[in-house]
Amino acid sequence: MTIRLDRERLITTMKEQAEYGATEGGGLHRLALSEADREIRDWFVDQLKTAGLSVRIDEFGNIFGRREGIDSDAAPLLVGSHLDSQPNGGIYDGALGVVAALELVRTLNDEEIETARPVEIVNWTNEEGSRFQPAMQGSGVWAGAHDLEQEYAKTDDDGVMLGEALDDIGYRGDVPAEPTTDYEAYLELHVEQGPVLAEAGADIGIVTGIVGFTWGSVTFRGEADHSGPTPMHHRRDALVAAADLITAVRRIPGMLGERTVGTVGYVDAEPNSINIIPEKATVTWGFRDPDDAIVEEAYRRVLAEAEHAAKREGVDFDTEERMRAPAVTFPDQAVDSVRKAAETRDCEYLEMVSGAGHDATHLASVCNTGMVFAPSEGGKSHSPDEYTSWDDCYEAATVLANAALELAADGGTVK
Ligand SMILES: [Zn+2]
Incomplete structure (x- = not known):
């Protein structure tokens, strides 16, 4: 019928x-x-x-x-x-x-x-x-x-x-x-x-x-300084490390599955002032895929990328996975x-x-x-x-x- x-x-x-x-x-x-x-x-x-x-x-x-x-x-x-x-x-x-x-x-x-x-x-x-x-x-x-x-x-x-x-x-x-x-x-x-x-x-x-997903955040901690007198090689700029991570989150899905998506939807910088080198920057990540193993791999890679970004800029960092849902x-x-x-x-x-x-x-x-x-x-x-x-x-x-x-x-x- x-x-x-x-x-x-x-x-x-x-x-x-x-x-x-x-x-x-x-x-x-x-x-x-x-x-x-x-x-x-x-x-x-x-x-x-x-x-x-x-x-x-x-x-x-x-x-x-x-x-x-x-x-x-x-x-x-x-x-x-x-x-x-x-x-x-x-x-x-x-x-x-x-x-x-x-x-x-x-x-x-x-x-x-x-x-x-x-x-x-x-x-x-x-x-x-x-x-x-x-x-x-x-x-x-x-x-x-x-x-x-x-x-x-x-x-x-x-x-x-x-x-x-x-x-x-x-x-x-x-x-x-x-x-x-x-x-x-x-x-x-x-x-x-x-x-x-x-x-x-x-x-x-x-x-x-x-799809399953992982959501989390990375906080980079560098050093605030006057943006004029501080030479470039003296800087530990938390926001630069965060920027590196943002582009990494954009790149990671292309290396994983056809249906993997990755997003940085949140950025926070401190003190967020035009004349001060950012001391602290937080960005979030979000990855989704129908395959839990790929979600796990995306998570592993974002942590590795955070570490690279921190090392390049000479800043400290910590990460927090806020939510994980299986597919x-x-x-x-x-x-x-x-x-x-x-x-x-x-x-x-x-x-x-x-x-x-x-x-x-x-x-x-x-x-x-x-x-x-x-x-x-x-x-x-x-x-x-x-x-x-x-x-x-x-x-x-x-x-x-x-x-x-x-x-x-x-x-x-x-x-
Ligand atoms: Zn609805």
Whole structure:
């Protein structure tokens, strides 16, 4: 069996959600647990109720809507993403995944399709990690990667604690923020946020996993001096060593994997004054790759490069790895269902490893997980220029829905 979503309704719903937190330039400003987030959550709960789903909200504000299966004790299929956005972000991002999940259950209702398994759809709290850190927080708490109380205590720039913010918008629910049953699988549709699919002319991406990464920092310590009287050979300039390291981080990926990326996203120099030789400089590194061994190699090389840079300039240095996440490989079952749905649709697809983290990262530790990517025009995202054509939105949502139908066992019996 295949299902056909209502294209116009999908588009209308996408436009409707984009009104909550809309910015003048056509973007979206819907920070986690803000007033705009409260409004979109109210809207979402309304949609769930209208679709006849039973709604539950957990202690961390994750919102679930459940459609019963023939076998209500069977492990449910979970489908969703997130409705929060970056500051002045785009209207597609995670919202497309939540709207597609909504459209899935609406269509099951319209077609009076009974699935063997219950189907649950979800909006995860704070995927973006801009107002409160870390990103993918709601799914991380739910999956057991973070401690609930610790995350409640996280504060935003104004010192507001996350727990208070949840209370302020009325979304601290009473259901435990954890899987209260076994789940059969989790599916998520998200925009790619990179240029790969659009450049390849593919209709959708089948995500087979998520890259691993290492993040850390190097601090060089030299000597502050007057920039006039100090001859060049007398200098121990921390910022020069840092500059060497920045170009090394740029070079390292080229020596490793085809998909390795490396970034220095942060620089701090002291005293940061035009007339003083920098005494202290800190730079960060970030390397990502689908292969953990390559991530480890990038880490080894950045430490070696830091040592060379320090030696050349005669400065001291120390390093700190701040975070390391292993690559995630989605198990076959959910990925196979997505592939089958794509083949049935006869659409052009590309199998790929996601270069960005998603809620699916955490879900992969709970159950079978699969993701569908919709192309991002120009690879742009987290900006009002983010764009995915309605055709591409519809295609990706349709593949998601058909993969979901298979995983939820539309034949009426649980395999
Ligand atoms: Zn997102």
